[in-house]
Amino acid sequence: MPVDDLRSGTWVTYVGGRATGLRLRRCRIEVTAGPDAGLIRDLEAPVIRVGARRGNDVQLSDAKVSGLHCEIRLDDRGYRLRDLDSTNGTFVGGIRINDVYIQPGAQIAVGSTRMKFEPLGESVELEISERDRLGGMLGRSVKMRELFARLQKLAATDTTVLITGETGVGKELAAECVHDLSPRAKGAFVVVDCGAIPPTLIESELFGHERGAFTGATASYAGAFERAHGGTVFLDELGELPLAMQPKLLRVLEAKEVRRVGGQKTINVDLRIVAATNRDLGVEVNRGRFREDLFYRLAVARIVVPPLRERKEDIPLLIEGILATTPGGEGAYIAAETIDLMMKHDWPGNVRELRNVIERAVLLAEPPENAAQLRRSPAPQPPPRTDHTPSTTASSPDATMTVPVDIATPFKAAKGNVVAEFERRYISKLLAHHDGNISAAARAAGIDRMSIHKMLHRLGLANPGRDDGPPTFDISDATED
Numbered sequence: 001m002p003v004d005d006l007r008s009g010t011w012v013t014y015v016g017g018r019a020t021g022l023r024l025r026r027c028r029i030e031v032t033a034g035p036d037a038g039l040i041r042d043l044e045a046p047v048i049r050v051g052a053r054r055g056n057d058v059q060l061s062d063a064k065v066s067g068l069h070c071e072i073r074l075d076d077r078g079y080r081l082r083d084l085d086s087t088n089g090t091f092v093g094g095i096r097i098n099d100v101y102i103q104p105g106a107q108i109a110v111g112s113t114r115m116k117f118e119p120l121g122e123s124v125e126l127e128i129s130e131r132d133r134l135g136g137m138l139g140r141s142v143k144m145r146e147l148f149a150r151l152q153k154l155a156a157t158d159t160t161v162l163i164t165g166e167t168g169v170g171k172e173l174a175a176e177c178v179h180d181l182s183p184r185a186k187g188a189f190v191v192v193d194c195g196a197i198p199p200t201l202i203e204s205e206l207f208g209h210e211r212g213a214f215t216g217a218t219a220s221y222a223g224a225f226e227r228a229h230g231g232t233v234f235l236d237e238l239g240e241l242p243l244a245m246q247p248k249l250l251r252v253l254e255a256k257e258v259r260r261v262g263g264q265k266t267i268n269v270d271l272r273i274v275a276a277t278n279r280d281l282g283v284e285v286n287r288g289r290f291r292e293d294l295f296y297r298l299a300v301a302r303i304v305v306p307p308l309r310e311r312k313e314d315i316p317l318l319i320e321g322i323l324a325t326t327p328g329g330e331g332a333y334i335a336a337e338t339i340d341l342m343m344k345h346d347w348p349g350n351v352r353e354l355r356n357v358i359e360r361a362v363l364l365a366e367p368p369e370n371a372a373q374l375r376r377s378p379a380p381q382p383p384p385r386t387d388h389t390p391s392t393t394a395s396s397p398d399a400t401m402t403v404p405v406d407i408a409t410p411f412k413a414a415k416g417n418v419v420a421e422f423e424r425r426y427i428s429k430l431l432a433h434h435d436g437n438i439s440a441a442a443r444a445a446g447i448d449r450m451s452i453h454k455m456l457h458r459l460g461l462a463n464p465g466r467d468d469g470p471p472t473f474d475i476s477d478a479t480e481d
Contacts, residue, residue: 007078007103007104008025008075008076008077008078009024009025009027009046009073009074009075009076009078009079009119010022010023010024010025010046010074010075010076010126011023011076012076012142019128019142019145021125021126021128022125022126022128022142022146023123023124023125023126024044024045024046024074024123024124024125024126025074025119025120025122025123026042026043026044026119026120026122026123026124027042027043027044027048027072027074027079027117027118027119027120028040028041028042028043028117028118028119028120029041029043029048029050029058029115029116029117029118030115030116030118031058031060031113031114031115032107032114032115032116033112033113033114034060034062034111034112034113034114035060035061035062035112035113036060036061036062036113039058039060041057041058042120043057043058044124045057045074046073046074046075047071047072047073047074047302048071048072048073048074049068049070049071049282050065050069050070050071050072050110050115051065051066051067051068051069051070051084052065052066052067052069053067053068053292053296054296055296055299056068058115060110060111060113062110062111062112062113063111064087064088064110064111064112064113065086065088065110065111065113066084066086066087066088066286067285067286067292068084068086068282068285068286068292068295069083069084069086069090069110069111070082070083070084070086070090070108070110071084071282072102072117077101078101078102078103079101079102079103079104079106079117079119080099080100080101080102081097081099081100081101081102081106081108081117082098082099083097083098083099084280084282084283084285084286085283085286085287086110086286087286088110088111089110090108090109090110091108091109091110092106092107092108092109093106093107094109102117104117104118104119105117105118126146126149127146127149127150127153128142128145128146128148128149129145129146129148129149129152130145131145131148132144132145132317134148134151134152134177135173135176135177135180135181136170136173136176136177137170137173137174137177138314138317138318138321139311139314139317139318140313140314140317141311141313141314143306143310143311144306144311144314147174147303147304147305147306150303151174151177151178151181151303152177152181154178154301154303155177155178155179155180155181155182156181156182156183157301158182158183158184158272159300159301160253160272160273160274160275160297160298160300160301161175161178161273161274161275161300161301161302161303162238162274162275162276162277162281162298162299162300162301162302162303163175163274163275163276163277163302163303163304163305164276164277164278164280164281164302164303164304164305165276165278165304165305165306165307166278166307166350167278167349167350167352168308168349168350168351168352168353169305169306169307169308169350169351170305170350170351171236171276171278171305172191172234172236172276174276174303174305175232175234175236175274175276176189176234178232178274179231179232179234179272179274182232182272184230184231184232184272186230186231187228187229187230187231187232188227188228188229188230188231188232189228189231189232189234190224190227190228190231190232190233190234191234191236192205192206192224192233192234192235192236193236193237194235194236194237194238194239194240194241195236195237195240196237199242202241202242202245203245203248203261204217204221204223204261205223205224206223206224206225206245206248206249206258207223207225207248207258207259207260207261208220208221208222208223208225208226208258208260208261208263209221209223209260209261209262209263210260210261210262210263211262212262213260213261213262213263214261214262217261217262220260221260223258223260225252225258225269225271226258226267226269228269228271229269229270229271230270230271231271231272232271232272232273232274233271233272233273233274234274234275234276235249235273235274235275235276236275236276237276237277237278238275238276238277238281238298239277239278239279239281239284239290240279243289243290243291246290246291246294247291247294249294250291250293250294250297252269252273253273253294253297253298254297256268256269256270256271257269273298275298281295281298281299282295307347307350308347308350308351308353308354309346309347312343315339315342315343315354316339318351318354319334319339319342319354319358322354322355322358322359323358323362326358326359326362327362328362328363329358329359329362332362334358334361342354342357360422363426364422364425364426364429420459423455423459424459427441427452427455427456427459430444430445431452438452438453
């Protein structure tokens with residue numbers, strides 16, 4: 001990407017076919033009208049936030065501007081302007097927008113303020129790692145290697161880190177990297193899932209409690225902050241933390257001290273807090289569901305883990321890594337045509353979805369005689385599109401199933417087809433492994449014998465035909481102990 005092409009916020013430099021650098025364009029925001037007319041900010045950040053509160057890259061005094069009003073994200077596609085659910089909205093060319101790409105020179109209106117956005121010809125180089133693995137994270141893409149470099153740099157500090165990203169991208173793995181590469185690596189890494197703990201118990205889990213503090217408190221209990229003394233607390237799903245608990249968390253961040261529920265004394269703690277969320281906390285602040293002061297205190301350093309659809313070049317490496325850690329996956333491979341299908345899928349569940357697909361493939365695959373390789377056939381292709389067929393009817397990349405995903409079929413029926421196919425393959429392989437012995441198969445699967453009988457009958461395996469797929473059984477051929 002030439003430096004004088006202002007349409008892109010970032011671009012990559014290559015040497016010998018390998019990415020060696022990532023550049024970020026500097027940008028200028030000039031306030032042309034409103035209380036802050038004449039204000040100019042030259043910025044060099046992948047995310048530029050605009051709002052009325054301290055901590056924004058562009059702080060405005062306009063009373064009609066929300067504390068966190070909007071943001072501009074710089075990427076290889078351009079400049080993405082996004083409203084953060086502000087009270088009075090964000091406008092481009094007189095049109096209220098929610099999330100759009102803007103052109104250089106765009107005129108942006110927030111409240112009574114008018115701003116001009118201009119990319120500059122100057123750029124800064126961002127560090128990218130030479131590694132394709134960091135802790136449990138894998139990636140050869142530029143986005144992941146830039147993430148690795150940021151994680152390594154932040155790990156050496158003791159600053160609070162906020163990790164954001166969609167469900168399934170690997171936010172906990174990123175948090176583990178921050179801890180494992182830090183001077184606190186020998187200390188505890190305590191994980192608290194704020195979304196999985198009932199609101200009535202979250203304070204006790206975080207701060208601990210004294211004996212008799214409430215009904216059921218039969219003994220004193222050290223909370224997560226105490227247990228993490230000398231180490232790191234990872235607050236997963238931070239966006240789910242009850243509003244009433246947020247000032248207490250802010251106190252821990254600022255004073256590094258806790259008080260148990262029902263306790264009288266203050267306990268000093270030496271810890272680092274790393275938090276993660278799939279929520280947009282800027283939006284949550286404007287909706288009154290997250291404290292603004294806590295947001296700015298947590299977001300001292302912000303890490304964004306990219307979704308899998310933005311780094312599809314990492315899929316082959318991820319497949320290798322998943323197979324290597326999946327029981328039965330050692331020495332296996334996924335056929336090239338199946339990988340091609342996977343590369344075309346958007347993976348809304350991200351790496352977690354990919355892992356599930358691979359693990360199902362290993363579980364349901366019919367191994368060759370030498371059991372040395374796992375061969376999969378490509379998934380069925382969707383029917384040709386018509387004017388009435390939405391583009392989302394593409395079949396699943398999960399080549400382990402023979403049931404295509406067709407949105408013309410009602411959800412419950414489509415789900416039932418997939419489940420039935422799974423049950424058919426599972427029961428067939430289970431009985432094959434146990435030489436048709438239903439009792440042994442039932443014990444191994446953790447279900448009763450009658451359930452297997454019913455499943456064989458329901459799935460039409462009482463008088464099955466034979467083909468090249470997984471073995472099937474006539475119920476009359478099966479034996480009991």
